[in-house]
Structure formats: C-alpha cells, structure tokens
Amino acid sequence: MGTLPELREETTRRAMNYGFTVVDKFGRPVTLDHSNRERHLLKRPDLAPYHHLVPIVLRDPDLVNESARDGHYHFFRWRLTAPPHEHCAIRVVVQYFDQGTRGKVMTAWLSSSVAPLGIIRWMRLPPRS
Amino acid sequence: MDEAAAEVMRHLDEEYQATWARIAAANEDLRERVLSHGMLLCYEPDEDTLSLRLNIAEPAMAETRDDLIWTYVHPQTFKLLGVEITGLQDFLAAHPEGRPSAERLLAIAMQAPGEFVPAPVVENAADLLLFAGAAAA
Numbered sequence: 001m002g003t004l005p006e007l008r009e010e011t012t013r014r015a016m017n018y019g020f021t022v023v024d025k026f027g028r029p030v031t032l033d034h035s036n037r038e039r040h041l042l043k044r045p046d047l048a049p050y051h052h053l054v055p056i057v058l059r060d061p062d063l064v065n066e067s068a069r070d071g072h073y074h075f076f077r078w079r080l081t082a083p084p085h086e087h088c089a090i091r092v093v094v095q096y097f098d099q100g101t102r103g104k105v106m107t108a109w110l111s112s113s114v115a116p117l118g119i120i121r122w123m124r125l126p127p128r129s
Numbered sequence: 130m131d132e133a134a135a136e137v138m139r140h141l142d143e144e145y146q147a148t149w150a151r152i153a154a155a156n157e158d159l160r161e162r163v164l165s166h167g168m169l170l171c172y173e174p175d176e177d178t179l180s181l182r183l184n185i186a187e188p189a190m191a192e193t194r195d196d197l198i199w200t201y202v203h204p205q206t207f208k209l210l211g212v213e214i215t216g217l218q219d220f221l222a223a224h225p226e227g228r229p230s231a232e233r234l235l236a237i238a239m240q241a242p243g244e245f246v247p248a249p250v251v252e253n254a255a256d257l258l259l260f261a262g263a264a265a266a
Contacts, residue, residue: 043180044191046188046189046190063141067196068196069196069197069216069219070196070216084188084203084204084205085188085190085204087204088190088204091191109190109191110189110190110191110204111190111191111192112144112148112190112192112204113141113144113145113147113148113149113192114141114144114145115145115192115193115194115195115196116141116142116145117195117196118196120138123134123137125131125133125134125137126133126136126137
C-alpha cells in the first residue's frame with residue numbers, strides 16, 4: 001500500500017471517473033458503482049469534496065458500527081474534513097451480500113456523533129503513552 | 130472492556146449527548162423557520178425514504194438517534210435543515226401515530242418520485258412540524 005497522499009491521489013482518480021471496488025478493513029471487497037455515486041452526491045452535496053476519500057474510510061476507519069436495525073456496517077473516519085465540517089466524520093454505510101463475502105456502498109454523508117446503537121465491530125484506540 | 134476502549138466509548142457518548150443538546154437548544158424557532166423558508170419533499174420508492182428539506186441552501190451534517198430518522202442540521206449553528214426517514218414502513222411500524230401525516234406528505238412527494246417538490250407550507254404546516262419537531266427535539 002502506498003503513502004496516504006499517494007492513496008488519496010489514486011482513489012481520487014478512480015472514484016471521480018468510475019466508482020470503485022476496494023478491500024475494506026475486514027478484507028472484504030466493497031463496491032460503489034457510478035450511478036450510485038451520482039445519486040449520493042445529488043442528495044448529499046456536502047459530501048462532494050470528500051467523496052474521493054470513501055475508499056480510505058473503508059480501508060482505514062476510526063470506528064465501525066453494525067446497525068441493530070438492518071445489519072448495515074457504518075464506517076467512520078474523523079479528521080479528514082475542513083470547516084464548516086471540521087468536527088464531522090465521513091460516514092459510509094455498507095451492506096454485505098453473499099454471506100458477508102462482498103459489500104456495496106449504500107450511502108455516505110458527514111456526521112458528528114455516533115448513536116449508541118448496534119454493535120461496535122472495530123475501533124481505533126488512542127496510542128498508549 | 131479495555132480502559133482505552135472504555136475511554137473512547139465515554140468520549141463518543143459525550144459527543145452524542147452534546148450534539149443532541151445543541152440541536153434541541155438551537156431549534157426553538159423551528160416553526161417560524163419552516164413557515165418562512167418553506168419545505169421541499171422527496172420520496173425515493175426504491176429506498177422507501179421520505180425526505181423533508183427546508184428550502185434553503187446551507188451546509189449540513191446528518192445525525193440520528195434511532196437509525197430511522199436522520200436529522201440534517203447546519204454543522205456550526207445546529208439549526209435544522211431537513212429530515213430524512215429511511216425505511217418509511219419501518220418508521221410507521223414504530224410510530225403508527227405518524228401515519229396520517231406521513232401519508233399526506235407522501236401524496237405530495239409522489240407527484241414526482243425521486244425529486245424534491247415544494248410542499249404547500251401553510252396547508253401542511255402541522256404535518257411538516259410533526260416530523261421536523263420530532264427530529265429536532
């Protein structure tokens with residue numbers, strides 16, 4: 001895997017043109033198709049400056065929460081956004097198929113808080129001092 | 130639970146409580162804002178999602194308490210900008226008292242499925258405020 005700037009450049013190029021398939025934090029391929037991308041951005045224009053970072057959120061999240069309602073996985077990554085959203089996480093929702101072996105990005109948006117719902121599947125812990 | 134994990138969870142909970150306290154405090158003028166700006170409605174049949182949006186263009190973030198109603202607020206002022214009910218049938222099963230209002234708003238939105246259409250705000254103020262108020266309370 002390249003450095004973060006390299007990864008950003010690569011994912012920007014791919015996501016801006018074609019959508020993408022990326023291997024997520026759990027080693028499962030997750031796809032965002034082009035038509036879905038266009039729909040996301042029409043409904044949530046605030047995500048447009050950050051949409052190219054969705055693959056990074058899936059590969060290297062700060063937190064992953066499984067929804068109690070529908071079993072979708074919510075991937076969160078903070079500290080990638082600028083004012084007025086600087087305190088927000090990029091939140092990407094994935095539905096898995098085929099016994100959880102592959103996933104699809106259902107939606108994504110900016111969010112500042114995490115409701116105490118569902119099951120936390122992964123969290124980044126602060127470095128030990 | 131590991132102490133570091135517990136600390137992260139405490140921080141997340143504090144952020145969550147603070148966010149919703151700010152949303153409640155910032156929206157005491159919600160009725161006036163709905164009547165002043167008007168609202169747009171959109172129903173996405175494929176996703177069974179009903180969206181209500183104030184007719185103003187401002188930056189937004191989305192928050193939820195139940196994974197059914199998503200509250201769109203300005204990321205700095207926490208003023209309400211819209212409401213999204215994801216899974217309308219699930220929502221109505223959990224909140225049957227909202228069915229009459231939801232059906233009236235759905236009838237307006239179904240004029241153009243998948244697109245935002247203006248809701249006559251005076252005639253529908255009570256229905257709009259039912260959902261907007263619940264989202265900001």
